[in-house]
Amino acid sequence: MIKYDLRCDKGHLFEGWFPSSDGFEEQQKQGLVTCPICSTKNVSRALMAPAVKRANIEKNISKSNNINISENELKTKIRTLNKLIEKNTTDVGKDFAKEARMIYKGKKKDKPIRGSATSKEEKELKKEGIPFIKVPWVKDN
Ligand SMILES: [Zn+2]
Structure with a gap:
């Protein structure tokens, strides 16, 4: 199973579980993926920064904060x-x-x-x- 972060065209964020990476597109084509909040079928995968990249950004931020005081x-x-x-x-x-x-x-x-x-x-x-x-x-x- 693969977990995806999904977003509908009204901006609701939710999670969906799919049997494979193709599973999402398959189910979306058939109109099976709906927003649990507004029930729209206009759902797409939310763009998420990969966790590793985000950790790097946070690292850099804390680094730059520390520049002022050694x-x-x-x-x-x-x-x-x-x-x-x-x-x-x-x-x-x-x-x-x-x-x-x-x-x-x-x-x-x-x-x-x-x-x-x-x-x-x-x-x-x-x-x-x-x-x-x-x-x-x-x-x-
Ligand atoms: Zn929605």
Whole structure:
């Protein structure tokens, strides 16, 4: 069986199954292929771009969108952001979750901190409503 995308003269699109590629023309000649929406017999095969070609077009589009920002530029931008954070926060390393919680509860002086947290700690912070943001970090080479 072969599936065809079909279109009637009013522009309705539908699918039809035929025993072979000749089957469609055969059935169309005999007036057996009708539009399920308006019942017209003026039906032809819809022109469809082959899937492979379409994938290529999409690939090219996404490629051209990426021209404006290269991986290196992106890294530089993230690095700039990282430096800004480094300058304005205190590194508490692996104690981030603990420190953030103490500051949040007023047990420690409010100050901007940075550090790392495990995904378990992250979940706990979220659950407790303690605000934090995750920032991509680019290491110096
Ligand atoms: Zn129709």
